[in-house]
Amino acid sequence: MWLLIPILFYSVIFLYIRHIYTYWKRKGFPTERTGLGWQFLKQVYRREFQYVSAINEAYSAGGERALYGVYFFFRPTLLVRDVALARLILESPLHFDDKRWHYMQGYRKINLLERLAPIFNVQRVEGMFRNVEKVVDNMVKQVNTLIVGNEALDMQIVLRTYVINVFANLLYGLDTNLFEPNDSVFKRYIQSTLRNRGINSYTLNHLPKKSSLTYRLRDIIRDSTGRREDGGIIRKDIMQLLVKFRNGNNLTNNSKLNWHVENVFEREKLLSIKKLSKVAERFLNIGFESTASTATLTLYEILQSPSIHKKVLEEIHIRSAATKSEDNRLTYAKIDSLEYLDACIKETVRKYPSVPYVERVCQKNFQIPNSRATINEGRTIMVPVMAIQRDERNFKDPDYYRPERFYKATSGEELNNFLGYGLGAGTCVGE
């Protein structure tokens, strides 16, 4: 009798795991033959398991199939390997909306991301540009000091400091110079992102997002918000627009770019300070890493290739010569006119997408066109952006860094296969 209990117990566990690992077969999707193999368990035990590599391997195993069922631990996930199908599925808001940005405003459900997108329109960003210029000046000063002192220049650190300083300035409304030695919460943020990199590749970014710095960042938001609402301070930055949104002010009024906050009573505010700081931290988490790694890798690739380097410099010289007479200052429009550099950045985002996969949970059963298969509500689908963008079928010579793919291109297959800023609901607002 006593012997039967453990046998029964292990049999139930075995059958349960088998039930999970046969999900895609039962649903009629092509799938990998997997289970919890020794190889996998060994990798997990030795902390050698890398999610992004596992996704890339699963993509390769999929061969010619548009859809391929895989398992990440105990989670059946459907890999969408075909770009056209990925667009069709993810651009179906009824079935694959990005729930992370749903927000209840009274009894109404709104999509916060959609409402906040006007923060990043060209006129607004142009308005913020003087604040960015101050950070640029500090960076140039720092770089010059290091060069004069013949000190080693770690451009990854310089660029990460630059990007976090722009976020501290625009998103948190602080006139701070992070190139100077100081004990700022933002400096600690850089260190924490470098520390957590390993963990994130191991957990597929599914760890709770609250960091130990959350409370410090919330205090900054509370303080900045107070100064703008009660003190009437106007500063052209993202924070100002978030505070305007909190007070129900219109962000899209383009005829007259109004930065003034029309303060309303506490009970009429759309977002609490806690929610506002959550939004800001989400912007920081996704925007910082993406921008910093893209900037670093773009510089790295440009310096690897003398011909690309030459073209980038020539474009900068031509543009600055063309505009020198009117004004010697850097402007958003001047930067925006650097089309070759823009193509370089796009090529970096293609080759090294900072968001290597896009994931959604199906909100409502989705019938796949021209097929009898259905993606059921609650199932996770994943678009393996990095694998798609490094697949020869989508980009010719994918390992080769070639900005020309995107230079002055307005259409074409490669442009169409580019998914570096996401797709469907949840597409990048900072693009």
Ligand code: HEM
């Ligand atoms: C080179 C720079 C950037 C790249 C390559 C990039 C890429 C992406 C991608 C692929 C997504 C889709 C994620 C998904 O659907 O799960 C995304 C979403 C998003 N991005 Fe960016 N991004 C960049 C810069 C920025 C910046 C500067 C900001 C803001 C200041 C920003 C804010 C967001 C937000 C708010 C989302 C919405 C979805 C979410 O919360 O995950 N991004 N970005």
